[in-house]
Ligand SMILES: [Zn+2]
Ligand SMILES: [Zn+2]
C-alpha cells in the first residue's frame with residue numbers, strides 16, 4: 001500500500017499550520033520584530049546561513065519574556081554543524097518542512113513543561129536572569145548546567161540561556177549570576193576547569209608568548225651556545241661561523257670544530273632580542289589580551305574556576321513557582337533604610353501617636369515591571385536610577401520620614417504630620433514625577449506603576465498595617 005504523501009508548505013508569510021501548532025519560519029531580512037513572534041507556538045530559524053542562525057537564536061533566547069526565551073525553536077535546513085553551544089540553545093533541527101513530524105514530540109514536551117512554569121514577575125535584573133537560567137534548563141528537562149567551550153565567548157565558555165544575555169565585553173558578569181544562584185542554594189557547583197582572563201578587561205582571548213625580559217618584544221632569535229673543549233671558549237654559534245663554508249671555527253684558538261661531544265658541546269642556548277639587542281638566557285612569558293592589547297604578566301592574570309552545576313530541589317521549585325534573589329543593592333541606596341528598620345520605626349511612630357495628636361501615613365509604590373526596567377537600564381546604571389527614585393520621594397516628605405525598598409519593585413515610605421488627604425496628594429505628585437523621570441530616561445518603556453496609601457492607626461499591630469499596605473497590589 002502506498003501511503004499518500006502530502007507536502008507541507010508554508011504561506012507567503014512563512015506560517016505553517018500543522019497538527020494543531022503554528023510554525024513560523026524566520027528568514028534573513030525578515031522585517032519581523034521579536035514581539036511579533038510571540039504568538040507562534042514554534043519558531044523555525046532558516047539556518048542555511050550559519051552566522052544568521054547563531055545570531056538569531058542568541059537574540060531570541062536573550063529576549064526578556066519567557067514566552068520567547070522558552071519557546072520551542074528549531075533550525076530549518078541547517079548548513080553545517082553549528083557548534084556545541086548553539087546546539088544547547090536550539091531545540092533541534094529539520095532539513096525540510098516534511099520532517100515536522102519528527103520534532104512534534106519534542107515540541108509538545110517543551111510546551112507542556114512551559115505551561116507548568118507559573119507566571120512570575122521577577123523584581124530585579126538578577127532575578128530575571130536567574131529565572132531564565134533555571135526555567136530554560138527545567139523546560140528542556142536538564143538537571144545540570146554545563147559550561148560549554150565556545151570560541152566566540154568573551155570568557156571562553158558559555159552557559160546556556162545565560163551567556164546570550166551579555167555583550168561580549170560584559171560576559172564576565174555571567175560568573176556573578178552563577179555565584180549568586182549558588183549562594184541562594186538554587187544550583188550546586190563542582191570543579192570543571194580553570195581559565196584565565198585579562199586583568200584589565202576580563203576577556204579570555206589571550207596570546208601567550210615568550211618575550212624579551214627587557215623590552216617585552218617577541219621578536220627574537222635563539223642560538224646554541226658552544227663550548228670548545230681544547231681552549232675552553234664559550235660563545236654563541238654565530239661566533240664560530242665563518243664566511244667560507246658550513247664548518248665551525250673557534251674564534252679564540254682558530255681550530256676547526258669536529259665532533260659534538262668529542263671536542264665541543266652545546267651546554268645551553270642564548271636568545272637575542274631583535275628589537276633592543278638584549279641577550280638573555282630565559283624568556284619571560286606574557287599573555288597579550290586580544291581585546292584591549294594589554295600585556296599581562298602571568299601572575300597578574302585573573303584566574304577563574306569554571307564550574308558545572310546541578311540544579312537543586314530548591315532551584316527546580318524556583319523554576320516552577322518563581323524566585324526573587326536577595327538583592328543586596330537595594331539595601332545600600334542612599335536615603336533609604338532596610339525594611340526591618342523601617343518596620344521598627346513605624347512601630348515607634350504608632351507609640352508616639354498614642355500620646356500626641358498628630359497624623360501618620362504610610363505609602364507604597366509598586367513598579368510591577370521593575371525587573372524589566374532595570375534590565376533595560378543595565379546593571380551598572382540601576383543603582384543610580386533607584387537612588388534618583390529615592391531622591392524624588394524624599395523631596396516631598398519630611399526629613400524624619402523614612403523610605404525603604406522592600407525589594408527593587410516595591411518602595412514603602414512614611415508621610416507623617418500631614419492629613420490623609422494631603423498625603424494622598426503628595427503621593428500623586430510623587431508618582432507623576434517618577435513617571436516623568438522614567439519616561440525621560442528609558443525610551444519605549446511603559447511603566448506599570450501602582451500606588452497605595454494608608455493612615456496609621458493606634459488600633460492595629462504595626463505588621464498588620466504594613467502587610468495590608470503592601471499586599472494585594474493588582
Ligand atoms: Zn628586547
Ligand atoms: Zn678554541
Ligand SMILES: [Zn+2]
Nearest residue numbers: 198201289292
Ligand atoms: Zn584586555
